[in-house]
Amino acid sequence: MVEGKRNITFVYQILGEAMLFFVLLFPLTQWTSLSLSYVLFSTYVVVSIVLFFLIRRWSSGFFPYLFSLAVIIMIAYFVGAGLLLGFIVGSFLVWRYYRHERDPDLNHEISLILSTSILTFIMIFFFQSWDLVYALISLYVVTWGGYAFSHYYNVDRRERKGGWKSLSVIFLSLITGTSVILLLFPYLRSLIGTLWSGISYAFLVGINGIMTLLAKIGLDVSRIEPMEEDSLPEIKFSSQERQEELQRMNDSNQETTQKVAEAIETGTVVLIVVALLLALITFFFLRKRVNIDMETATEALNYQYYAYGEDEKKRSSSTFSFHRSHTEGWVRKQFRTFEHFAARNGCGRYSNESIEDWFRRIGLTIESTELYQKVRYGSQTLTTEEKEQFELELKKLKQKIIEKNQ
Structure with missing residues (x-):
């Protein structure tokens, strides 16, 4: 992988994983005396990443x-935060640094977005905190922005323009949808209240129906009635004490009602935003599948390939990933077919892996792809003779792959 793209992928995937870890760590900070705000956690992560890159330039190991x-x-010591939490966060980041150094691109953007969105939505109903919302928004921005920047890092200008246009549509749709939902939120809250009243009424009707059914089958339900006032212990209050007690109860009820209403509002907003995001992701993924089916009707859409890494262990990777650039032109379609052939024979190309790194890993010469790169990155057109030569080179490459597997 190109060094610049490798670093970009490293940073945005680490940041996304850090936001997921913050959501997972949040209940611990609420149930214990430990304290960790979103701002402090983000400071930990950003400072740690910057220092890791700087030190790695002059030191190894x-x-x-x-x-x-x-x-x-x-940092945790000087700002007065918990040293235990500082150690936990630092250990998590060190673990992720080591993991990404071994595998530069984990290709797990979709799983990060889905898992963090679901967990945040669940947490919102238990903990009323905007830190969770900030972490979720940060994940969306970092993942989409970082993925786009890394993917179009080495792509020609014409394709970059089309890709950024697609991403702009996603962000504008998200912002517009969220704005409309926030404007309609008072009406949505009224609708939710009406629905809740209807559910309560249906519950009471159901209880009444059960009592009627019990009476019809012969059970005596006449004794089921409200408790008499005389059966309750009588507690005497003076007029002043009674007023103070009623005032405290009223204030407590109002405070509880306000907290519940705010929690419902926040949770509803997060739920709608998450649903909108998931709908957009599903839409673009389905569109990607349609495009690939049209281009390679004879090829299977989903496949898995197995390749040997430095540790000589097998690992698999699937094609389920973020939206990639379209395969346009005869030359690029032929090369895409060659990639599928290599994948079926155990020499598949990793996601976001450059051609140079791929060929070096499987033992092929990069000079065989000069005509392809002339079209792919130079935006040039091949002559008839060059097309015939390109087909011949692909046949030779396929033969070499077959010989490697024998």
């Missing part, structure tokens, strides 16, 4: 990891 962990603990 485990020193960059240990240094980033020590810095987070020092």
Whole structure:
């Protein structure tokens, strides 16, 4: 993978994982005396990433990891935050740094978005905190923006323009939909209240029906009645004490009602925004599948390939990923067919892996793709003779892959 794209992918995937970890860590900060705000957590993550990159330029081994962990603990000490939480956050980041150094692109953007969205929606109903909403919004912005920037890093200008146009439509749709929902929220809240009243009424009707059914089958339900006032213990209050007690009860009820209403409002907004995002992701993924089916009707859409890494262990990767650039032109379609052939023979190309890295990994010469790169990155057109030569080179590459598997 190109170094610039590798670094971009490293940063935005680490940030996305950090936001998911913040959501998972949030209940611990609420149920214990530990305190960790979104701003402090973001400071930990950003400072740690910057220092890790700087130290890694001049040092190798485990020193960059240990240094980033020590810095987070020092920040926690100087700002008066919990050292235990600082150690937990630092250890998590060190683990993710090491994981991404071994595998530069985990290709898990969709799972990050889905899992964080679902967990945040659940947390909102238990903890009334805008920090969860900020973490979720940060995840969306970082993941979409970082993915787009890394994907179009080495793409020609014509294709970049089309890709950014597609991403702009996504963000504008999200912003517009969220704005409309917020404007309609008072009416939605009134509708929710009406629905709740209807549910309560249906519940009472159901209870009445059960009592009637019990009476018809011979059970005596006449004794089921409200408790008499005389059966309650009598508590005497003076007039002043009674007024104070009623006032405290009234204030408590109002405060509880206000908290419940705010929690419902916040949860409803988050639910609608998440539903809108998931609908957009599903729409673009389905559109991607339609495009691939039209281009390669004879090829299977989903496949898995197995390749040997440096540790000689097998690992698999699927084609389920974010929306990629379209395959346009005869040359690019032929090369895409070659990629599928290589994948079926155990030499598949990793997601976001450059052609140079791919060919070097499977033992092929990059000179064989000069004509393809002339079209792909140079936006040029091949002559008839060059097309015949290109087909011949692809046949030779396929033969080499077959020989490698024998």
